[in-house]
Amino acid sequence: MQRVDIAIIGGGLVGASLALALQAEAKQRGWTICLIEPFTPGQGYQPSYDARSTALSYGSQQIYQRLGLWQAISQRAEPITQIHVSDRGRFAAARMHAEDEGVPALGYVVENAWLGECLWKALDPDVVSWHSPAQVTRMQALADGYRLTLENGAELECTLAILAEGGRSGLREQLGITVSVSPYGQSALIANITPQLPHEGQAFERFTDEGPMAMLPVTDNRCALVWTRVTAEAERLHGLDERSFLEELQQAFGYRLGQLRQVGTRHLYPLALTSAIEQVRPHLVVLGNAAHSLHPIAGQGYNLSLRDTWVLAETLLDSDAPLGDLNTLQRYVDSQLLDQQLTVGFSDKVTRLFSSGQPLLVAGRNLGLIGLDLLPPAKRWFARQAMGLGVRAES
Secondary structure, X not given: OEEEEEEEEXXXXXXXXXXXXXXXXXXXXXXXXEEXXXXXXXXXXXXXXXXXXXXXXXXXXXXXXXXXXXXXXXXXXXXXXXXXXXXXXXXXXXXXXXXXXXXXXXXXEEXXXXXXXXXXXXXXXXXXXXXXXXXXXXXXXXXXXXXXXXXXXXXXXXXXXXXXXXXXXXXXXXXXXXXXXXXXXXXXXXEEEEEOOOOOOEEEEEEEOOEEEEEEEEOOOEEEEEEEEEHHHHHHHHHOOHHHHHHHHHHHHOOOOOOEEEEOOOEEEEEEEEEEOOOEEOOEEEOHHHOEXXXXXXXXXXXXXXXXXXXXXXXXXXXXXXXXXXXXXXXXXXXXXXHHHHHHHHHHHHHHHOOOOOHXXXXXXXXXXXXXXXXXXXXXXXXXXXXXXXXXXXX
């Protein structure tokens, strides 16, 4: 039976980033890392109008810079040079500019396929092996690790198992890891949009009484739309023909980018705030969306997961204890706990505040946006949250 030191269940962006963060030192220590992924990666990047994208904060860009990957990623990364926050039908708005924060960009929008391609190409096959396409169907705790059973019946043992298979993790449930779920009663409609005018690196956060929307700059003058509505409305919008959809979107978003001319394939995702009650056990770490899944409107989910990944790698490499030692894994959780609490709280409160049509809350957020634009300390705090420069993010 094959045995590896670290088995990462889920070879997507989070799992591959962890493997990359560990591989240089792992090679020196003689550690073996295995990625287990249902979809075969590294098939070659294919440009697509409909490619899904991720908003990387400035803090995430810094992590990939440290990992030596940013030069490759930046070839198809669209800088966010300013963020425009507004409330539909009201005067208040706030604007944040990269130059005011002393950074080249507040963040970057990168197609998932390109980010994955850069990650997978950077992995060292002498250290990191793949089981792909493959899926773990069962995890059995051992005294010195885990035994993983794959769907084809093959078995694999590891000293440290990383559960990074996403927010709908069946293995997490199988292991009896309780998850806190707080539904928003909303769904996110995601699609790429082509506007009439150049986006010039502007990201728009637009709040309406029916729910928030974001329009993020993507390469080739596309914009990535994240439109949040109550589920029934989101489903209705999802089913509209292209012309009718663009008309409703135009009415909600306005004409800051001129006429909205094209919409790609629309995807619909029900939204809930989920958090795993346990993130570590002896020889086990729950990571990425399997650990916490956030509302997408604030763009914090992947960036928090990447910070978790970076700190986990640092903690493992700084420890003299055997791999899988619970005290070491608990140190990782303790060092990230405040960052997680602040980021989850920020994302959740912004979502709930700006999804409400209650008159007092509407008036309060309108005044808040005016204050945010007029008060430099408040604007700087908000900008730093958006940039992923909260607790530990600059370390």
